Amino acid sequence: MQWTKASERNVYRNPWFGVNLADVVLPDGRHLDHYVIRQRAVAVAAAVNTADEVLLLWRHRFITGSWGWELPAGVVEDGEDAAAAAAREMEEETGWRPGPLRHLLTVEPSNGLSDARHHLYWTQEAALIGCPEDAFESSRRDWVPLKAVPELVARGEVPAANSAAGLLLLHHLVLG
Numbered sequence: 001m002q003w004t005k006a007s008e009r010n011v012y013r014n015p016w017f018g019v020n021l022a023d024v025v026l027p028d029g030r031h032l033d034h035y036v037i038r039q040r041a042v043a044v045a046a047a048v049n050t051a052d053e054v055l056l057l058w059r060h061r062f063i064t065g066s067w068g069w070e071l072p073a074g075v076v077e078d079g080e081d082a083a084a085a086a087a088r089e090m091e092e093e094t095g096w097r098p099g100p101l102r103h104l105l106t107v108e109p110s111n112g113l114s115d116a117r118h119h120l121y122w123t124q125e126a127a128l129i130g131c132p133e134d135a136f137e138s139s140r141r142d143w144v145p146l147k148a149v150p151e152l153v154a155r156g157e158v159p160a161a162n163s164a165a166g167l168l169l170l171h172h173l174v175l176g
Helices: 082-094 146-154 161-175
Strands: 004-013 017-025 031-039 042-047 053-061 066-070 073-075 096-098 102-107 118-123 126-128 140-145
Touching (some): 042 053, 042 096, 053 146, 053 161, 082 118, 146 161
Antiparallel strands (some): 053 066, 053 140, 096 126, 102 118
């Protein structure tokens, strides 16, 4: 049941993503046009403190009109290592500098439409270095108990797929 790409061409591009149109051959030989969003990798950082709390952003997403908790995240710049990008994003968005980051997981949040890969990292060390450079990205930044994560996800208060996956795995790893 494997689909095969016969060809693909770009129909729109900007600095953040490209929209391509692919000619896809189905297993029975039929062809179909399929739009594909080509995106740069995203790096995500999670810090867990000694009280088993995780540093989260409370933010609004205008596209979906939703509010929710998210982990700091952003695009991996050209030539940048994903772990370094995760550390940079945490510092810019929260004012906290993470300690050594370990890979947690990589997810493909919408692999039926996009090639986006989100690389999540975590640390058990973080130092407050000052006000966040990108404070406009969130309404607040809080240390939230990991034990609250399953309930927050269940209530829809962690709508971002990358944050929900990472937080649930951290809940399992740290709290067992």
